[in-house]
Each structure stands twice: as structure tokens, then as C-alpha cells.
Amino acid sequence: MRMERLGDGGSPAQVLRALGVRARDLGIAPPAALTGTWFGAAAVIAPSLATSPAPVRGTFTRTTGRITDEDRPLIGGGWIGYLAYPDRVPTTPALPVAAGGWTDVVLRLDDTGCWWYETLTDEPCPPDLAAAVHDPDPAVPDWRIDWTPPDRATHRHGVEQCLDAIRAGEVYQACVCTRFTGTWSGDPLAFFADAVETTRPNRAAYLQGPWGAVASLSPELFLACHRDRVESSPIKGTLPLHRDPADLRASVKDVAENVMIVDLVRNDLGRVAETGTVTVTDLLGVHPAPGVWHLVSTVAATLGPDVTADALLDAAFPPASVTGCPKLRARDLLQDWEELPRGVYCGTVGMASPVAGLELNVAIRTVEFAGNECALGVGGGITIDSDPDAEWQECLDKAASILQLSPRTRPVPRAARTAGAPR
Template sequence: MLQQCLGPGASVSAVLRGLGARAVRRATAGPAALTGRWFGAAAVIAAECRALPVEPRNAFGVAAHRPTASAGDAPAAGRPAIGGGWIGYLSYPDGARATTRHTGLPPAAGAWTDSVLVLDTGGCWWWESLTDARCPSDIAALTAHTDDGAPGPDWSVDWHRPDETRHRRNVTACLEAIAAGEIYQACVCTAFTGRFAGSPLGFFADATAATTPLRAAYIDGPGGAVASLSPETFLSRSGDRVESSPIKGTAPLTAPPGALRRSVKDVAENIMIVDLVRNDLGRVSATGSVRARRLLEVQRAPGVWHLVSTVAATLRPGTADADLIAAAFPPASVTGTPKARARDLLDGWENRPRGVYCGTVGMLSPAAGLELNVAIRTVEFRPDGEAVLGVGGGITADSDPESEWQECLDKAASIVGLVPSCITGDAHPVIPAQ
């Protein structure tokens, strides 16, 4: 594998804008990107990556067709070598009762890339290639360009709020199911919708620059684009070790973070999902290896505080990536406990497909392993010009419908209030009036 140091230079958003302009000039595919914290790096970008539909069972399961890393490849800058891999998404598996007409993206899509741009945590850009191909000079020039003040491509979204009455009704139905003993918790969701114009890549570049989410991801293709501004890790696998870091428990940034840890409702919400993650990973892990490595950490995310826990395990010998995903998908934090019954009830209450929201976006690298986010704070840009942003929250016996509605608004605020850099010169979220 080739690892070519390009040096410090442009920001991630500037490189993405440059690659987008390059794709327009050359009439080629635009970039796919993972930004925040992926494989020990601050960004992983495929310069040309057109996501094509695949069967959901084949997403992140391309081992038989991928190049392998060379023996003895040395890590660069103290992080794993990445080199390339399959970047894509897998939508939430909506049930048969999600009856609203679905004009969204394909259920799963992605593409293979033999090489990637990598920004290490020290601010240095690298070019890595599984086939030893060197970085094209025009791409290297984009990473060296330090003038990040130029406005990006134009975009706009005219957002509309979800149906508040319906969401409250669904939360109440969930509380009744909990009281009846059918479930302990469920993640009840709804969606902002809007009309979109302009560049989805421009939106992603501006949004990540403004909100710096931990597990952001972007990919597009003929079926539409996905801009995931997620803070949550679904699965991170290296060799036989796997971790999952569910988020459950939310408070606005205006609240003191310590109050979240003292909230009986939020702590219970998190612990129940930790148990569900332990159960999911236990299906494919060595007996006795599943551990809650970190519990109830208060972490900052765009617009909110979250409670985050981390579950780690050692996979049984011979466990394929597809086996791991099958055991844990859809992510525990966006379903409920017990998982099967919660999903069945949610299918009836929500009555609309979640689509990519609550699914997963990420990358499978033959050199570095598998890393996937939970596709929350995720916008679908559909071919008909519709933009969809799913929102929701975990409901427990202590939930209040009014507070749950406000939580949806808090989670969406940094996205629906975003102002494009081409208007302001500096993208930033403007929190709309509640």
C-alpha cells in the first residue's frame, strides 16, 4: 500500500468544495467523505465515488472482490493505514406497515474506492492507495490550498416542521404500551421535510464546518445524496475486537451537563439500550467477552448534551462483517426493548418509512477494518428535490410528550437553522424560534 504525505493545508470543507468543482469540470463522480473521527483520522475522503444501489444483504460485504493490504504496511502518523474500501449506507429496515408512499433513496448503496485522502489528527493530509497509485497533482493541489474563505456552492432548504399532534399521539401510544408491559422503551421518530435547491455537497461542507459532528458522512449517486451529521458510533471493528457506543439521554446545551447524569429518565434510557447492545453483540462474540467499557459519559454534540456508553467485545473466530451487522442491525439505540416488539409497534405508530435515517453510513476497509455510524441527524436529498431530516427520541415510563417534542426540536435546530456560507461567507447554525 502507498502512503504519500501531502502535508498540512486546506480544511476538510475546502477540499470537499474543491473536489466537487473538479467533478463538475471533468464530468466525473464527486467525493464521498467521512469526517470527525474515523479510523483514528479526522477525515477520510474518496475523491471520486458514485454510490450505486446494492442489495441490502450485500452492503459492507465486499470482501471477495476487494484488494488486500500488503504485508508489512506501516501505519502513518500513529494511526492505522486505510488505503481504500467500500463506502456506503444501509437504510433502516422499514416494516410492511410503513404505508406512506416512499420516494426516497435505494435501500442500500455504495461504491468501492482504491484510494483515499486522509487528514490525520495533527492536520496533515495523506494520500493512501491500495494499488500504489500516486496522488493526482490536481488533487494534491486542493489539499495544499489554504484560502478557505471562498464561498462554497449555493444551496437552500425550505424546511417544514413535523406534525406535532401526531408525534405527541405516538409518544402517548408508546407510554401506554410500556404501561401495559409490552415494551420497556422505544425510539419514537418523526421527520422534518423541505424543498431543496443547489448542491448537497455544499450543504454537507457547510454543515460539518459549522457543527463538527463526530461521525459525519457524505455519499451520493444517481439515486440521491446522504448527508449524515451523526455523533453516534454503531460499530467499530478492528480484527476480532468490536465496539459500539450507543447514545441515549439528551438535554439542550443551555442545561448544565451534570443534570443529564442525574436524570433518572435519561440514565434508565441509556442503561436499557446498553443491555440491548450487549445482547446484540453477544450473538457473535466469545462467551464472557462482552463488557460495558464506559458508562454514562456526558458528551457534547451539535446543540445538545448526550449520555454515551461504550460496549466492547471479542468476536468469535470466523465472524464475518456481514455476521456482525446481521446480529446488531438496526442499531439498538433507534429501536427499543425488547427489540422485535418495539420495532413492530414503531412500524404501526410512525406509518412512514424512516429510510436512511436510523440506518447506518460508513466504510469497510481491508486494511483498517469496519466503522459505521448510526444515521441520526441525517438528511436525505432525494431526486425529486425533497429533503428529509429524521428526528426522534427514546421513550420510557417517565417520558413527557411535551418534553419529547422539544427534544426533537433541539436535535434538529443546528441543521434546520444552518445558513449557507455562500450567503454569509461563514456557515453557522442560526437557531430558529421555537
């Protein structure tokens, strides 16, 4: 393994744009990225990631993780990919149910603003990669998305059916979802770079291939597994960002929703944890996310020595916060309450590194690109106190930060500036 300090450089979005240009110029696969808070870093970027459809089982491999003598987080490389939500999968889904690829090289931005070149091999950092970090050229193709909203009456009917099931005692809570659809042109990588620059989500992830692209602007941690410790931080409870965050903590409905999902996560992790090790390390914290406040809790556990990534995912996937209580019954009923399959939305995107371990997000606030069409799923948890009109507004609030995005102003490309300069 090799590690080189590159020092100061561009922002994750700037470096990602430069790597996109580099990939096109070299005729290689586009970059993939994790930005926000991943493996203790502000960004983890694979300069080029050849992705393809993958099997659902074995896609992510659990590794122990280790720390160097300097006690600095290392990643080096690994598998970056996604798993789609597993229920109601169409015969021919718009995107594969799982996809990803392996990288031996990453560029890591640490929490002090320093960039590092890391590789699982002994190869030194290529000069053009260092240049992409130190002097990123922001000139990239543009993008455009024309969104179509979901049908409000259809969503309301699903919420009312859920409320009937709650009154009948079939479920206590369930996450009823809908989706915006759109047509797009341009470059999905440019969309993602602009989006993370504007909204700065904690668990953003991007990957692309011949099959399409996934731009996940998620604020939510599904699983972080390092050595034998695993954490999950479910989000339940939402309030527009212009409101007083104290109102969210005081909401009986939102607090009840979060506590129910915390209990569900405790049960999920308890299926593979050492007895007595499941704990709630943070309960009902109020945290900002793009456009909204959220209630966030964290559950931690110690895994048994023989627990594999497949076993962990069998226990916990799909994420508790996007299903309901009890989980199996909620998943079954949701297939009738929702008009469309979820696709990658409500699945997970992340990375498994043989050095750093496993980290996965909950694929909410996630735009899926296939052909010239795209989709953005939204939803919210329904409890006995839910109002259908308020639930619809919550969907709009969650989607607003993405729907309002527009391409950043493009500087003149360096080549054009040079060509027009006096000699």
C-alpha cells in the same frame, strides 16, 4: 499500496468543496467523505466515488485490518455506503435501501492536521489532488432548504401509544420518531461542507449519486470493527447545550433509558461474540454534540473467527439506540406509532476497508436528498417517565443545529479575482 505525505492543507470542508469543483470540471463522480472521528483520523475523503444501489446483504465486508511498521493508521480505500432502516420500506422508496461504491484512493487527515494520500494501488498522487488539499478554492454552488415541521399532534399520539404499551408491559422503552420535510435547491455537497464546518459532528458522512444524496451529521458510533474487536457507543439521554451537563447525569429518566439500551447492545453483540468477552468499557459519559449534551456509553466484545460482516449486522442492525427494548417487539409496534417510514434515517452510513476494518455510524441527524425534496428524521427514547411535551421539545432540540444552518458567505471565485486584477 502507496502512501504519500501531503502535509498541511485546508480543512475537511474546504478540501471537500475543492474536490466537488474538480469532479464537476472533469465530469466524474462527486467525492464522498467521513469527517469527525473515523479510523483514528479527522477526515477520510474519497476524491471521486461512483455510487449505485446495492444489495442489503454483502454491502459491507468484514476485514481484519492491519497496522504498518510505523504504527500509523492506514485506510487506502474501500467501500463507502449506507443501509437504510429495514422496517416499513415503501414499495418505491425515495432513496435506495442500500447504496455505495468502491474507492481505491482516499485523502486522510490525521489527528495532527497532516493530510495523506493513500491508495490500494501503486499510482502516485495526481497533482490536482494535491492542489485540492494545499490550495482549495472555496467557490462552490450555493444551496437552500425550506423546511416544513412535522405534525406535533401525530407525534404526541405516537408517544402516548408507546406509554400505553409500556404500562401494559409490552415494551420497556422505544424510540418514537418523526420527520421534518423540505424542498431544496443548489448543491447537497455544499450543504454538507457548510454543516460539518459549523456543527463538527463526530461521525459525519456524505455520499451522492444519480439516486440522490445522504448527508449524515451523526454524533453516534454504531459499530467499529478492527481485527476481532468490535465496539458500539449508543447514545441515549439528551439535554440542550445551554443547560448544566450535570443535570443530564442526574436525570433518572435519561440514565434509565441509557442503561436499558446498553443492555440491549450487550445482548446484540453477545450473539456473535466469544463467550465472556462482552464488556461495558464506558458507562453514562456526558458528551457534547451539535446543540445538545448526550449520555454516551461504550460496549466492546471479541468476535468469533468466523463472524462475517453480514452476521454482525444480522445481530446488531438496526442499531439498538433507535429501536427499543425488547427489540423485536419495539420494532413491530413502532411501525404503527410512526406516521412515515424512516428511510435512511436510523440506518447506518460508513466504510469497510480491506486495510483498516469496518466503521459505521447511526444515521441520525441525517438529511436525505431525493429529487427536489429532502427529509430530516428526529426522535427520542420513550420510558415510563416520559412527558409527551418534553419529548417533542427534545426532537426540536436535536434538529435545531441543522434547521438553523444557512449557506456560508462565498468568497469571490479565484478565476473572477484573476480576471478583474490589473495587468
